[in-house]
Amino acid sequence: MASQKKVAGIDSLIGGLDTFLSETEIDDASTPDCDNVIPTGKGAIRTRLGRTSHWGEVSAGYAGQGYFTYIKSNNTVEELAIFNGVLYKRASATSATAITGGTFSTTNRICGAQIGSRLYFADGVTALCYYDGTNIVTTGVASAPLPSFLIIYNRRIYCNDVANPDRYYFGGAMTSDGLVANTGNFASGTPAYGGYAGFGLGKIVQGLSKLGSTTLIVAVKDGIHRIAPTADTGSSNALTHSEELVSNSIGFANHASADNIENDLAFLSWGDIYLLGEVASYTSLRTRIISTKVSNTVSAIASAYLSKTNMIYSPSQKKLYIGYADGTTYNNKVLVYDTYYKSWWKYSNWHPAAWLEYVDEANSSYLLYVSDNPSDSYAYQVNNTANDAGAAISWYWKSKVFDMKGFDVLKKFKRWAVRFGSIYGTVTITIYIGGTANTSVLTLGSLSGSAGLGCMPLGQAPLGWDDNELTLDTIANDYRWKKLTRPNEATDIQFKFSGSGVSEAGQIEKIKIYYSENPLKKDRDKRLA
Numbered sequence: 342m343a344s345q346k347k348v349a350g351i352d353s354l355i356g357g358l359d360t361f362l363s364e365t366e367i368d369d370a371s372t373p374d375c376d377n378v379i380p381t382g383k384g385a386i387r388t389r390l391g392r393t394s395h396w397g398e399v400s401a402g403y404a405g406q407g408y409f410t411y412i413k414s415n416n417t418v419e420e421l422a423i424f425n426g427v428l429y430k431r432a433s434a435t436s437a438t439a440i441t442g443g444t445f446s447t448t449n450r451i452c453g454a455q456i457g458s459r460l461y462f463a464d465g466v467t468a469l470c471y472y473d474g475t476n477i478v479t480t481g482v483a484s485a486p487l488p489s490f491l492i493i494y495n496r497r498i499y500c501n502d503v504a505n506p507d508r509y510y511f512g513g514a515m516t517s518d519g520l521v522a523n524t525g526n527f528a529s530g531t532p533a534y535g536g537y538a539g540f541g542l543g544k545i546v547q548g549l550s551k552l553g554s555t556t557l558i559v560a561v562k563d564g565i566h567r568i569a570p571t572a573d574t575g576s577s578n579a580l581t582h583s584e585e586l587v588s589n590s591i592g593f594a595n596h597a598s599a600d601n602i603e604n605d606l607a608f609l610s611w612g613d614i615y616l617l618g619e620v621a622s623y624t625s626l627r628t629r630i631i632s633t634k635v636s637n638t639v640s641a642i643a644s645a646y647l648s649k650t651n652m653i654y655s656p657s658q659k660k661l662y663i664g665y666a667d668g669t670t671y672n673n674k675v676l677v678y679d680t681y682y683k684s685w686w687k688y689s690n691w692h693p694a695a696w697l698e699y700v701d702e703a704n705s706s707y708l709l710y711v712s713d714n715p716s717d718s719y720a721y722q723v724n725n726t727a728n729d730a731g732a733a734i735s736w737y738w739k740s741k742v743f744d745m746k747g748f749d750v751l752k753k754f755k756r757w758a759v760r761f762g763s764i765y766g767t768v769t770i771t772i773y774i775g776g777t778a779n780t781s782v783l784t785l786g787s788l789s790g791s792a793g794l795g796c797m798p799l800g801q802a803p804l805g806w807d808d809n810e811l812t813l814d815t816i817a818n819d820y821r822w823k824k825l826t827r828p829n830e831a832t833d834i835q836f837k838f839s840g841s842g843v844s845e846a847g848q849i850e851k852i853k854i855y856y857s858e859n860p861l862k863k864d865r866d867k868r869l870a
Contacts, residue, residue, distance in 0.1 A: 354385060548598070598650045616629050656698070
């Protein structure tokens with residue numbers, strides 16, 4: 342049979358990370374491995390944006406412990422963070438002011454929630470206290486448990502208690518005129534401001550979240566409960582609650598590993614990430630896994646560091662961010678779920694200890710985090726620059742292994758072609774033919790380098806590339822092709838694109854593979870004896 346000349350095209354690269362299936366089984370648009378890239382347009386991927394320092398180094402050598410906003414009565418917004426047990430207020434990009442009146446644990450993560458004019462804090466070590474816009478105070482706090490996390494729901498504080506870990510507690514209610522005098526009072530005597538409910542020994546409360554306006558979610562290690570108030574006769578009276586078991590098998594990894602995505606609640610459990618919400622055909626809440634494609638990545642998070650994981654959904658960016666530790670004692674990776682593209686991506690060189698979606702008085706939104714790396718004690722704004730605080734964003738994306746649906750047929754790979762979007766700097770293109778690497782380097786978008794506009798006049802071959810490459814007259818919609826030389830015969834082919842220059846970026850849009858095959862010609866090395 343004569344050799345058949347064929348062309349295979351990959352028109353979309355936005356399927357995202359898939360570590361669940363093998364490199365040959367994933368769909369054509371997915372990647373078995375990538376770092377620091379995002380989807381863009383109809384089918385392209387490009388280098389992610391970077392981060393800039395948002396605060397100066399407040400407390401050198403210490404990781405961030407919490408990140409908060411405080412909204413004042415005149416609608417101005419203060420930005421607060423805790424380093425080394427001290428609460429600081431941001432004064433400028435290079436300075437901060439320490440808040441007096443109290444300190445916190447120097448090691449624990451610290452949770453905060455505002456009700457009325459009080460921003461309450463919980464760290465599992467320090468007695469319940471709050472920031473009133475001037476100082477840290479404890480006035481009006483009575484009979485409170487010792488919480489490590491808290492939430493504001495139904496005009497009250499709901500929290501856990503480290504001494505009674507199977508219970509959740511609630512304090513007094515904010516009055517209808519907005520006064521918060523009793524919100525820190527958990528007394529169950531006369532008058533009764535608060536109370537508690539429990540799930541029994543071994544049912545450790547892991548986190549609290551809200552779902553809509555009428556549902557409080559209380560998660561234990563191996564279960565999720567839906568809680569709703571059934572009686573509330575005033576700010577000086579205790580509540581009773583109804584309880585519905587949503588799941589008796591999965592719970593939260595920790596309080597910070599859950600956040601709302603529009604009408605649903607996303608949360609990290611043991612080995613997977615779930616969505617909790619109402620399903621149209623049911624009358625009760627249902628959970629579903631959204632991390633199947635990255636379940637191997639999620640399940641690989643060391644159990645010792647699950648308590649450090651954190652999550653935030655950014656409505657302005659339509660992305661869910663999950664910070665986690667991979668091979669370090671601090672969070673150094675971020676899994677990203679793009680709700681627009683319905684795909685997963687992975688970032689490195691971000692170290693979130695706590696996230697903050699900051700909305701200023703002009704309703705401009707910024708995604709921020711305080712660093713979990715003690716040697717990098719800063720707060721950062723992300724997705725706003727072409728580098729990571731002056732450092733290069735090292736990125737790569739690998740394609741699946743393409744065997745053209747003929748895993749046992751030898752192919753002669755003759756050339757490849759790639760269409761690029763906007764390129765600035767150097768992109769390394771590595772072609773694996775039967776697992777053997779063939780590397781080319783392409784530089785575009787600058788006046789230096791070995792290929793691209795600005796290097797040679799149009800119509801001439803750029804230095805470093807032979808006459809088998811073609812240059813178009815724009816950088817934003819450019820492509821390159823290259824002839825492959827022997828040995829180029831194998832059953833499969835794979836692509837990898839990468840870059841690592843400071844403030845450089847690359848965008849890859851489409852791939853074509855030119856090859857021929859002969860179904861009668863097999864790889865003799867694979868024959869069984």
